[in-house]
Amino acid sequence: MTLLYSHPVAARHETPSGHPEQAARHRAVLDALADMDLDRRVARMGAEADVLRCHPARHLDRLRGALPDRGTAALDADTHLSPDSLDAALHAVGGACATVDAVLGGQDDSAFVAMRPPGHHAERETPMGFCLLGTAAIAAMRALDHHGLDRVAVVDFDVHHGNGTQDLLWDEGRAFFASTHQMPLYPGTGAAGERGAHDQMMNVPLRPGSGGAEARTAWTAIAARLREWRPGLVVVSAGFDAHRDDPLAELDWDDADFAAVTALIRDAARDAGAPVVSVLEGGYDLAALGRSARLHVQTLKEPAR
Numbered sequence: 001m002t003l004l005y006s007h008p009v010a011a012r013h014e015t016p017s018g019h020p021e022q023a024a025r026h027r028a029v030l031d032a033l034a035d036m037d038l039d040r041r042v043a044r045m046g047a048e049a050d051v052l053r054c055h056p057a058r059h060l061d062r063l064r065g066a067l068p069d070r071g072t073a074a075l076d077a078d079t080h081l082s083p084d085s086l087d088a089a090l091h092a093v094g095g096a097c098a099t100v101d102a103v104l105g106g107q108d109d110s111a112f113v114a115m116r117p118p119g120h121h122a123e124r125e126t127p128m129g130f131c132l133l134g135t136a137a138i139a140a141m142r143a144l145d146h147h148g149l150d151r152v153a154v155v156d157f158d159v160h161h162g163n164g165t166q167d168l169l170w171d172e173g174r175a176f177f178a179s180t181h182q183m184p185l186y187p188g189t190g191a192a193g194e195r196g197a198h199d200q201m202m203n204v205p206l207r208p209g210s211g212g213a214e215a216r217t218a219w220t221a222i223a224a225r226l227r228e229w230r231p232g233l234v235v236v237s238a239g240f241d242a243h244r245d246d247p248l249a250e251l252d253w254d255d256a257d258f259a260a261v262t263a264l265i266r267d268a269a270r271d272a273g274a275p276v277v278s279v280l281e282g283g284y285d286l287a288a289l290g291r292s293a294r295l296h297v298q299t300l301k302e303p304a305r
């Protein structure tokens with residue numbers, strides 16, 4: 001049926017007026033999924049033990065210490081905190097971890113976590129790019145260390161490189177990581193030569209202006225690696241900012257391209273017998289975000305052929 005995890009605190013992480021990573025994104029995604037037949041669940045607060053698999057305690061201390069009493073406080077030019085921001089980020093982590101528990105417990109074979117702030121740029125000790133905690137990597141590490149899986153995969157189709165996920169999993173030989181992203185673009189990492197400490201990472205940079213054909217080629221190759229990897233769980237960093245309408249990047253994906261990429265990931269995961277946990281990352285045109293996220297969840301939900 002597909003699980004949907006969310007929590008209202010996601011809309012209480014505030015950014016300065018005009019910031020693209022705005023609370024309205026959360027509403028846009030939930031509205032787009034409103035009439036779908038999904039098993040809706042409330043995300044729980046993330047456990048510190050889950051965060052500490054990827055970030056040191058001083059990272060959490062630094063975030064907690066930087067929370068403003070009101071308004072917003074800047075961590076860098078892009079990344080801001082409001083009073084409820086850490087609470088929101090921890091519920092994104094908690095939602096993702098609850099989702100991992102649910103799918104590995106056999107409750108469903110796919111799930112979407114509709115939370116913000118996003119997570120894939122957050123490095124071990126560096127919040128950046130709108131991100132505070134590495135949600136996707138934390139979810140993957142819970143599957144390995146709490147559930148005892150031998151191998152997991154994290155795949156990232158956000159238009160920006162998942163430098164944080166790459167940083168957090170660089171030395172983790174049990175975690176395959178693959179990303180497509182526009183290059184050149186923020187944050188500047190993700191060259192094809194970046195392969196992880198165990199040759200377990202696959203970065204596929206895409207040229208500005210490239211569209212659905214290049215996306216399908218890249219994700220067909222990633223899906224082949226995914227099948228070889230035989231993961232017990234696939235975590236998706238689902239960013240929808242490669243859409244042609246997105247204001248932050250110059251790729252030319254349309255709504256159907258997100259469905260096609262999702263289907264390639266889904267079919268590879270099914271061949272491996274792996275459930276899919278998808279977490280929301282970017283996507284800054286509210287209409288395109290809603291439509292693309294809906295197609296993504298619909299595609300995950302389609303019954304096996």
Ligand SMILES: [Zn+2]
Binds near residue numbers: 159
């Ligand atoms: Zn992005």
